[in-house]
């Protein structure tokens with residue numbers, strides 16, 4: 001019998017399964033989740049609503065009612081076609097699966113890791129342009145690379161993860177103009193940035209916009225959607241697995257869309273907390289903090305190592321993300337997500353003691 005190394009792609013056997021830190025017993029500020037639960041009355045109504053669900057049947061393979069509801073609640077024009085995914089992660093996979101073998105995919109670095117991970121599984125030619133040291137985008141260099149590499153697809157996380165900044169709209173438009181291929185704007189943090197490129201789809205037929213409900217408070221549901229022109233969305237729909245959104249997800253989403261104001265109010269609370277936390281840390285000369293358009297932010301330690309501070313926070317019961325080894329530009333940087341008021345206060349308190 002052949003071994004995995006002999007039988008499988010090197011991109012698989014040479015890689016590692018996606019690692020998620022064990023957060024049991026810790027204050028979880030590492031994964032951009034919404035820390036709040038639903039009010040008691042909403043929870044009760046939701047449970048009542050689930051009684052109507054029938055799990056013996058397959059879910060709707062193409063839930064038109066749900067799509068219509070999303071359009072109404074999130075103000076999505078009927079002119080834009082919509083593809084539903086099991087989180088945006090699945091949408092990223094669908095996009096890349098559809099490309100011709102060996103296609104070039106372009107993004108910036110550091111950015112969201114799944115673009116590169118899925119590209120590598122599919123033996124696509126994943127290329128990047130490094131951001132500037134202040135995490136702004138080097139516009140000239142990026143546009144030059146579009147000319148030189150002629151990528152089939154470009155991913156731009158907007159705001160970017162892990163740097164939390166928005167690139168200028170003028171730059172995105174230049175990219176859309178310069179690219180003969182598709183340009184995917186990943187708006188995973190739309191609830192916090194409150195800006196969208198979706199209204200540009202009519203002007204740019206190569207534009208696709210991805211959204212997810214994960215960061216707004218439904219990370220466990222696994223639900224994202226992509227907007228674009230009919231011509232493109234119809235093609236990608238062909239390689240979507242028939243029942244990619246399960247019944248529990250569909251029914252829950254349909255329920256909570258009627259109470260979206262609850263989640264949006266939670267997001268606004270997180271925005272206020274974020275700005276307060278950033279101000280607090282900016283008071284310290286030993287920390288460099290970057291502003292944020294998302295529900296997390298990045299900071300660099302000047303006089304201590306990121307490893308040391310990350311470990312000390314953990315010893316104090318607080319889990320944040322150590323991104324210091326993920327990319328040279330992130331040297332000695334840590335990333336923290338916004339939690340509940342009392343959790344954030346404990347984080348600030350611990351940071352004051354540590355640095």
Ligand SMILES: *Cc1c(COP(=O)(O)O)cnc(C)c1O
Pocket residue numbers: 032086087088089090112157158160161186188211212213214219222223224
């Ligand atoms: C979190 C994140 C995603 C993944 O979202 P899911 O819908 O949970 O799969 C996609 N893109 C970016 C930039 C993210 O930060």
